Amino acid sequence: MSSLERFPLRSGVSTVVRREQLTPRMLRLTLTAPDFGPDWPIRQPGEIITLLFIPQGEPIVLPVVGWRFPGGAPTQEWRNYTVRAHRPVPAEIDVDVLLHEPRGPACTWAAAAQVGDEVGYAGPRIDFAPEPDAGWTVLCGDETALPAIAAILETTPDGQPVQALVEVDGPTDEVPLALRDGQRLDWVHRSGEPAGATDVLAAALRRIELPEGVGQAWGAAESKIARDLREVLRDELGMPKSHARARGYWLRSGEWDLSE
Ligand SMILES: Cc1cc2nc3c(=O)[nH]c(=O)nc-3n(C[C@H](O)[C@H](O)[C@H](O)COP(=O)(O)OP(=O)(O)OC[C@H]3O[C@@H](n4cnc5c(N)ncnc54)[C@H](O)[C@@H]3O)c2cc1C
Structure with a gap:
């Protein structure tokens, strides 16, 4: 928009x-x-x-x-x-x-x-907008980002590498999604810990290996977690700010709003 x-x-x-x-x-x-x-x-x-x-x-x-x-x-x-x-x-x-x-x-x-x-x-x-020069996509978020991640997975170009990481509490929260060639989805479990209060998603993001060339990353989660995701993408994985976005989708009670 x-x-x-x-x-x-x-x-x-x-x-x-x-x-x-x-x-x-x-x-x-x-x-x-x-x-x-x-x-x-x-x-x-x-x-x-x-x-x-x-x-x-x-x-x-x-x-x-x-x-x-x-x-x-x-x-x-x-x-x-x-x-x-x-x-x-x-x-x-x-x-x-x-x-x-x-x-x-x-x-x-x-x-x-x-x-x-x-x-x-x-x-x-509009929230997510594909970057025209991106040859690969990284998606990350919690349950509130899952509907957007699922919609994006359906629309990336055929064959484009996509790595999605979705944090849920456990296996019963996983929503089956149809993946195409080149797409990978890993579930990250917080295993009974409160939502928006762990670093499991940022830790999983830190472990991924980015493909060569220009790509784009999009994520959404609790506001403070989203800030951590931005830091991992930009400061640790070296992605430019223009191509690495993560938004605060909700605010854990008692936290400052750090949405971007
Ligand atoms: C652009 C955008 C898109 C979104 N899309 C979706 C979507 O498709 N599906 C979806 O489920 N949510 C989505 N969300 C998140 C949703 O708007 C928030 O979770 C919202 O706070 C829910 O409102 P509520 O009235 O239930 O709770 P609120 O009145 O806002 O909050 C009540 C309490 O619930 C806590 N809380 C809020 N959300 C969560 C949560 N996810 N987990 C644990 N505790 C929580 C708050 O910290 C507070 O203590 C989206 C948010 C944004 C900004």
């Missing part, structure tokens, strides 16, 4: 049409709205959609212009999610929601969501 574009591109109210438990803690919600048809402006894999979570049954108040809300609007709980898949016909998107502990408004709402429930949306916005 150009920085001159006004956010949100679109906003409206979508309806839950399916729910599927991918793992005990990962829930796929399929949402539909007329906006999600063929002219929904998705341009890159893993684009961001901002969803409004309010207790089921309460009125959904959308921004009227830019990101301004009508006066007197009730408290708004907007959270960012990833468009895991977009099907222009029949105007659907999939959103994979991690049901984390402690729960916040988003995963509390999602856990209780039923077919027919309504959720406000705003977006989409």
